[in-house]
Amino acid sequence: MNEIGEFALMIALATSLYGCVTYVMAARGNRVDLYLSAEKIPFILSACVIVASAALLRGLLMDDFSLQYVWAYSNRDLDTFYKISSFWGGQKGSLLFWTLLLTCYTLVVHIQNRKRNAMVVPYAMVVLMAITTFFLVLLNFSTNPFEVIPVPPEDGRGLNPLLQNYWMVIHPPTLYLGYVGFTVPFAFAMAALICKNLDDSWIRLTRKWTLVSWFFLCMGNLFGAQWAYLELGWGGYWAWDPVENAAFMPLLVATAYLHSVMIQEKKDMMKVWNMSLVLLTFVMTIFGTFITRSGLIQSVHTFDEATLGYYFLAFLGVIIAICVGLILSRLPLLKSKNELDSFLSRESSFLFNNLLLLGICFATFWGTIFPIISEAVRGVKITVGPPFYNQVNVPIGLALLALIGIGPIIAWRKATWSNLKKNFLKPLLAGLLAAGALFPFLPLGNRSEIYSYITFVLCVFVMTTILIEFFKGTVARKSLHDEKLIEALGSLVWRSKSRYGGYIVHIGVVLIFAGIAGSQSYGAHTEKRMKIGESVVVKDFTFTYERLGFIEENATKTRAIAQVGVYKDGKRVWTGQPEKEFYKGQNQPVSEVDVLSTWQQDLYLILADFTEDESATIKVYVNPMVSWIWMGGWVIAFGTLVSVWPDRLEQRRRLERMKIQSAVFSPAQE
Amino acid sequence: MNLVHLVELLLLVTILIVIGLPLFGKLPRNILFAPVDPANEEFKHLLVRKEEVLLAIKDLEFDWKTDKVSANDYSEMKGKLEGEAMKLLERLDQLEKEGKKRKKN
Numbered sequence: 001m002n003e004i005g006e007f008a009l010m011i012a013l014a015t016s017l018y019g020c021v022t023y024v025m026a027a028r029g030n031r032v033d034l035y036l037s038a039e040k041i042p043f044i045l046s047a048c049v050i051v052a053s054a055a056l057l058r059g060l061l062m063d064d065f066s067l068q069y070v071w072a073y074s075n076r077d078l079d080t081f082y083k084i085s086s087f088w089g090g091q092k093g094s095l096l097f098w099t100l101l102l103t104c105y106t107l108v109v110h111i112q113n114r115k116r117n118a119m120v121v122p123y124a125m126v127v128l129m130a131i132t133t134f135f136l137v138l139l140n141f142s143t144n145p146f147e148v149i150p151v152p153p154e155d156g157r158g159l160n161p162l163l164q165n166y167w168m169v170i171h172p173p174t175l176y177l178g179y180v181g182f183t184v185p186f187a188f189a190m191a192a193l194i195c196k197n198l199d200d201s202w203i204r205l206t207r208k209w210t211l212v213s214w215f216f217l218c219m220g221n222l223f224g225a226q227w228a229y230l231e232l233g234w235g236g237y238w239a240w241d242p243v244e245n246a247a248f249m250p251l252l253v254a255t256a257y258l259h260s261v262m263i264q265e266k267k268d269m270m271k272v273w274n275m276s277l278v279l280l281t282f283v284m285t286i287f288g289t290f291i292t293r294s295g296l297i298q299s300v301h302t303f304d305e306a307t308l309g310y311y312f313l314a315f316l317g318v319i320i321a322i323c324v325g326l327i328l329s330r331l332p333l334l335k336s337k338n339e340l341d342s343f344l345s346r347e348s349s350f351l352f353n354n355l356l357l358l359g360i361c362f363a364t365f366w367g368t369i370f371p372i373i374s375e376a377v378r379g380v381k382i383t384v385g386p387p388f389y390n391q392v393n394v395p396i397g398l399a400l401l402a403l404i405g406i407g408p409i410i411a412w413r414k415a416t417w418s419n420l421k422k423n424f425l426k427p428l429l430a431g432l433l434a435a436g437a438l439f440p441f442l443p444l445g446n447r448s449e450i451y452s453y454i455t456f457v458l459c460v461f462v463m464t465t466i467l468i469e470f471f472k473g474t475v476a477r478k479s480l481h482d483e484k485l486i487e488a489l490g491s492l493v494w495r496s497k498s499r500y501g502g503y504i505v506h507i508g509v510v511l512i513f514a515g516i517a518g519s520q521s522y523g524a525h526t527e528k529r530m531k532i533g534e535s536v537v538v539k540d541f542t543f544t545y546e547r548l549g550f551i552e553e554n555a556t557k558t559r560a561i562a563q564v565g566v567y568k569d570g571k572r573v574w575t576g577q578p579e580k581e582f583y584k585g586q587n588q589p590v591s592e593v594d595v596l597s598t599w600q601q602d603l604y605l606i607l608a609d610f611t612e613d614e615s616a617t618i619k620v621y622v623n624p625m626v627s628w629i630w631m632g633g634w635v636i637a638f639g640t641l642v643s644v645w646p647d648r649l650e651q652r653r654r655l656e657r658m659k660i661q662s663a664v665f666s667p668a669q670e
Numbered sequence: 671m672n673l674v675h676l677v678e679l680l681l682l683v684t685i686l687i688v689i690g691l692p693l694f695g696k697l698p699r700n701i702l703f704a705p706v707d708p709a710n711e712e713f714k715h716l717l718v719r720k721e722e723v724l725l726a727i728k729d730l731e732f733d734w735k736t737d738k739v740s741a742n743d744y745s746e747m748k749g750k751l752e753g754e755a756m757k758l759l760e761r762l763d764q765l766e767k768e769g770k771k772r773k774k775n
Contacts, residue, residue: 007678011685018689036692044685199715266722341747411733412726413747416740423738469736476735657717 002067005055006146012048012103013136015041019129027122027195035122042110042125045132046103053100056093056145060086066152069093069145075158077554085169086159091293091308092145094172099135101180106132109184113205120202123191124184131183134315138308158556161583161590167227175220175247179285181213182254186282189275193326198271198333200264207261208644210278214258215640217251222633233591233606235525235621237629240389245368246288252361253281256354263347266412269336272327273354279323284361286316291368342414349407356400363392394451398458401513404506405462408469426468431461448521455517459510466503466510473500493642501643508639511632518625523601525621532614539622541603542567543576548614556584559592562607562616566596578607578618602626713765716758723755 019041026034059067060074060083073086073093088097106128113121139145162168185206192202224247229237238244257277263270290312327334340347367384374382409423435457442453470489473496478488493500528536530545537543546563553559564576579592596603604621730751734744 003674004677007681011681015685015689033692037689040689040692044688199711200718201714266726268719268722341750409738411738411743412729414743415738416743419738419740472736473732476732480735653721657714657721660717 001055001058002064002146002148005052006144008048008051008055009136009139009144009146012045012052012099013133013140015044015048016129016133016136019045020126020133023122023126023129027119027126038122038125039110039114041129042103042107045129046107049096049100049103052145053087053096056096057084057087060084063156064152065154065156066148067145068147068149071149071153071156073156073159075156075556077556078156078159079164081166081169082159082164085163085172088172088176089159089163092139092143092147094176095135095139095143096145097173098176098180099132099139101176102128102132102135102183105180105184109187117201117205119195120188120191120197120205123194124187127187127190128183131187134311138311142308142311158583158586161581161586162231165227165231167223167230171220171223171227174216174223178213178215178217178220179250179288181209181216182250182278182281182285184209184213185278189278190323190326193275193330196330196333198330200268203261203264203274210254210258210261211640211644214251214254215637215644217247217254218636219633221247221251222630226630229626230593230595231590233593235523235604235606235619235623237519237626240364240367240384240386242368242371243288243292245364246284246291249361249364249368250281250284250288252357252364253277253284256357256361257281259350260354263350267336267338267347269338269340271334271336272331275327275334277354279327283316283319283323286312286319290316344410344415344417344420346407346410346412346415349403349410353400353403353407356396356403359396360393360400363396364389367392390448397513398451398454401455401458401462401510404509405458405465408465408503423468427461427464430464431457434460442522452517452521455513459514459517462510463507466506469503470500495649497645497647498643501639501641501645504639504642505636506639508632508635508637511628511635515625515628515630515632518628519623522625523621523623525619527608527617527619529615529617536618536620538620540568541573541622543605543618543620545616545618546575548610548616558582560607560610562605562610562618564594564605564618566603574603576603576605578605580607580610597627599627599631600624709765709769713762713769716762716765720755720758720762723751723758727751727755 019038022034022038022041025031026038056067056069058064059070061080063070063074063076065071069090069092070086073090074083078086086093088094106125109128110121110125113124188202188206192198221244224244225237228239228244257274260270260277261274264274290309293308293312342348367388370384371381374380405427409420409427411419435453438453438456442456443449444453470492473492474485474489477483477492478485481488481491483491524539526536526538528534530536532545532547535542535544544565544567546565549561549563551559551561558581560580560582561577562579564578565572566574566576574596576594576596578594581590581592583590591606591608594605601622601624604623606619606621608617608619610616727748730739730744730747733739739747
């Protein structure tokens, strides 16, 4: 099976190269025979990569330690769940997984566009296959997952214990679905540039791909934060680690693109900007991969064998050169004839939103690459820590939060001051009320607390604007269509899914902001060495260390479990069981935290260490509002679902357009 | 030759047949896509623009209903959008006439 897997990868490389050449020849020579031959490639390609993936998965599940990859990332005692996740736990497997997603996406793109967009699709397929070819070259010649050990060992080294967490099983595939998903809008943007088809049809074609990929990227970041929170055992969820930044930056650019693209759809302007943003999003995803696999930056997230940096750097260079070259050569075609109607309009608020998002992205990028630059220029690696990011990004983030509230109040095209004042009044009053109400209760002793206070006030302001938007829309619809209130609300959201889905996403973002503000400024923590029966008080809670137990789970894993009773006002509210896990062959034990999560706060316990007399060092964190962040993620998921739900009206409009076009010009071309 | 090599050979031959057949078989003579007709392209683009302008008018009415624009701005913007829609419709009509004439010939 391993031989077949390796062979399938070789065939995949050959077919993807054939696909690139044939699609180009079909498009340039306008030849249907070549196109018919090329259109078999997505099927063959995905089948080959599926076979290779199945072969590697079989090796992992069957403990085939003759494969170097299986030996390095699995062992006999590993749970089946984690054996599956070992597939993307190492460098080689993760590249195969990336390629698997890419080929499956390519197949879906092909099936979706089989009988339409004949001019653009061949070029988009060329771009997709060229990217696939790059990954297949790596898999065949540099990081072959089917590398064989001549004398197979009895057992494997096992998966890094830090990766043996369910969030780590979900987080990488989610992030990859987002990363790889952005290849599709990128491919169509490049195709539009190549064949000079620069109206907004490529945007319409890839709208759902963009939204879904954005959603996966967003959830991937949140799942990663949850993993860091539960597995790294330092009480936090985000540390501005270079690899966290690498996943965060494409999300920022993609968010900017999602907003600015609406201006192109509505006003047929900002073509260069949108094109640049979609290309930059893809470049950022490759930059993120470069960071993870270059070995240039130290992080808990980087791969052990970080040797692929130069391949990705070269790939990045080629992509940037082609993108810039294409945009510059098509500049006259990308110029728009329309202008902003007014400075005071939804469009300009989107422009500000873009500037702020790119500002955060640039600051994050600068902080991420600064250690590399400082080492190259001065020979000293200067690491940029959270204070830099917080100092720069928090104020910009607050301005962004304010804009989320301001945007919906402003009309498209041109807003009026008097109406704006009227519409601002209620949200502003709500914000001021919140400011007054919170002032006596929230400490304002340092910059972080002041920022958190402002965040809460802004959250109230934004939530009020969004709720008013829903209310006003419902009332307007009710009066126009003589519907009941709930019916009017339902049909309001149903008829304008993208608008109201977007507002729901904004509610999720507000929850995330509130959660971050609460957890960053008002938490408390302590660390104490305790004997059995001793207690420590943090905020309103008393934590009593009760006992220490040991469980030998299997031949490779032993667990030390501390029991901590938690009391509030003399009443027992929870029994926490933080653990220390010891893995055979691993030098460092791994902490397994225990968390009681409620909407108010998380009680977070870490067993830092223990001695033979059963005394233990327990770290206790009381982190307020952390669950709001995760809740925000699910609200974003719901909002995205509303936004991407198929719009029959739009489909009908498309068919109507084609019908009219066919009547006038035949055949109709999309 | 062992079984694995046989499977690999079969796989290779199947793939070659699948991608090679269209190149040697009898194929319909039609080309992949019709040559780009600038008038058709413009027509297609204007149809989309027409929809966008009509949607913009709808949005403007909604903004007016939800008190985001003043009466003056509403009528000014509506007039502007209606003017834009009229121009688009006129151009679409013109292209339609030309297209139908060409189609007849």
